[in-house]
Amino acid sequence: MAPGDPIGGNPYGQLLKRFFITFLFGVVIYRFGVMIPTPGVDVETLRGFMGQEAAGFAILAWADMFNGGAISNASIFGLGIMPYISASIIFQLLAASYPALKQLQKEGEVGRRKIQQYTRYATVVICLAQGALAAVALTRIEHEGLPVVPTDNVLLFTVQSALMVTTGSMILLWLAEQITRHGIGNGVSVVIMISILASMPAAMGELFRSDNFDLVRFLGIVALFVLIIAAMVMITLARRRINLEQQRRIQGNKVYGGGQTQLPLMINQANVIPVIFASPVMVALVFILTMAAGWVGIQNLGGILDHDTALYRYIFAALIIFFTYFYISITFDLNDLANHFKQAGFFVRGVRPGRNTVEYIRWRQKRVTFVGATSLALVAVSPGLIASGMEISGNIAHMVLGGVGILIVVGVSLDIIQKTSAFLLANQYQGLMGASDGGPGPKRGGGKRF
Template sequence: MLSTVQNILAIPELRRRIAFTLTILAVYRIGCHVPTPGIDGQVLSQFFAGTEGTLLGLVSAFTGGALEMMAVFALGIMPYISASIILQLLTVVYEPLEKLSKEGEQGRKKITEYTRYGTIVLAIIQGAGMAYGLQGMVGPAGEPVVPNPGVGFILMTVITLTAGTAFVMWLGEQITERGIGNGISLIIFAGIVAGMPSAIVNTLRLLETGAMTPTVIIFILALMLATVGAIVFMERAQRRVPIHYAKRVVGMRNMGGQSSHLPMKINMAGVIPPIFASSIMMFPATIASFVDAPWVQQVSAYLSPEHLVYNIFYVAFIVFFCYFYTAITFNPVNVAENIKNQGGFVPGIRPGKETATYLDTVLSRLTFAGAIYVSAVCVLPTILISQLNVPFFFGGTALLIVVAVGMDTSAQIDAHLISRSYEGFMKGVTLKGRHG
């Protein structure tokens, strides 16, 4: 570990990239504490104290508490993620976008531009809905969250939140271009990790008061390490389908005759299924916080995270979205056709349609295993909270994002180190031609 840090510090470019990334993340965290004008912060924090387990609580966790304080970055990067997912889905079903995605770098730039426009549109819609909803919120004592509601407050809130989202999107793109790692993912990572110190403090307080014993804390730490290890193992796990290429004669040379493999990850859908499933399952609790009808409250109680019905539906939605998202991102027919066009084949399988059927069978089995793994990680927090009285949301979507982003950032740092190592080998070496 120490040698790795020394190698990183010894490379000026990598040092600058890491410093730039940390600076941008610090700017983001500062913006999460700048309040939106026209809102009573104390009353709003009292209102959010009862939103745990709702959609508002989930979004607040992803924004690092910015939504709870209604800061200028309250919407965070969620509109950008929603716009990216919508564009990705449209790329599969809308032919002009599908053609655009196959045009190489220029097509990707155009889709990125459309994603930015979609982010602004979604931010305006969400900001308007949030401003309208804030005007109807009251604290426990009946005091309003917005002292002076009206059209002026709505316009100011929409402009502030939309500008904040656009700025966060720009920060993420700057990290990707000039820093280290994926900027959007690192911003979500920073928002989730920001809640860890308070969770640790709450755990220590429970230990001091005797509400939790040292044995339980040791068990939780061991379970955390085991869960992180399992996530790393499953995220790296893949099925390698062997691909052989036939020999071809091109001019006077023999081409091909090589062996390769097609890597297929167990969890191809990533963290998209639990995010979608959490959003759908938390809608009843979110609606119940605004509606006092008895039947709404009863449905909300059945769909609370502590209830068995919630966990059954939650797992079902995760499995569904795992298959759905994998199906639109990996097309076995196109992959089989590309392998055939390159002169490759799977041993024992005919090229073309039979290869596509074989890849689809392998993909279905891998997706089932990945869906079970994601479901187990996401259901774990409910067990910890209900059975062991863990005072923070451990595991689930947040833990998947933290581990995946950490692995991706570490891989990019390693890539920089390896590239620098190759450059070091070439220092002082003069390359000559055949007749030099």
């Protein structure tokens, strides 16, 4: 900061600057890019298809929600930030099972930068593959006899579209990194939250335009919305704490150690990653059943797994619970944790160090994971249940009355609140230190990364 800059010594000014950067990159630039369509696509025809023929295709509406309407606009940001998330999950799983990446992860900041670089390379590959597949799919879609892509050169359109959406996704990733570095919170999470929030006004408008809308139903939806938000906040913040004690060491007349701390086990440690795993599996199951129906000549065989059927919800919930256990078993290394406890001299009261400690924490982790997995599965299938019970649109239920989207918004909002409080507390502490040193106030607050 410049010596005469009034923001340099004012933590509230710095916080306002970070909010402005987050708004500029996350709302203004990102939402402007969503409105830029890919050349060669008839956007109006695509929107008509999305509103009618694709109304029963749940995964398409789900992906469009996470992209803030970018798919229905055929935007250059159509792939969104999801390819980067997929690449990050892949490398996170590889780092837990592949020795070379695991060793690279232990090398500190240098190793993390290399893994981050490999993740970006994988993101480009995923974007090119998904962009090409999406372009080919667009060339085969028609609505009311009109093609979505009115062109005869399919190869040229495929290459052009794949390159454009890949470039758009990498620009979006750069915007997210700028938010992380200069704004508030994790940039990737903020971009996803903004995408979800951008879809809410349309859902509310659909609610007000519905034929069965009345004041009593509206008040019931508002009350249910408040209860669901409160439950999601509780799930996000819930921890199971294991008390740890440190061994005492006596050297001469001094006693070292003997401290106490806690190991917090998150109820929802996997966050929404199991849902990201389970959704493509459900799409594949529906596709296989649809293809099998054509082979054996049985009509409506794929209909038994429509997104509004009870069987679909049961299988989806079971997959979420399975992938929650799978993800935590891969990423949560209990042996490393027990070795760290042993080196630091920490132990669980009443449990012998080593293997017994590992088994004890594993037992606790399984119980906590069951609660978290069940809660996540209930959150994922609740919109369909609410939509059937209250006779409202599934889109309204997903956007207003629960679902993974609201869980992400709640989690990111809590993270922003916590980081804002930590930022102000750190600047207050630095101000006290500056005052005790005879200085005028905060001295190092401007360089702190959120």
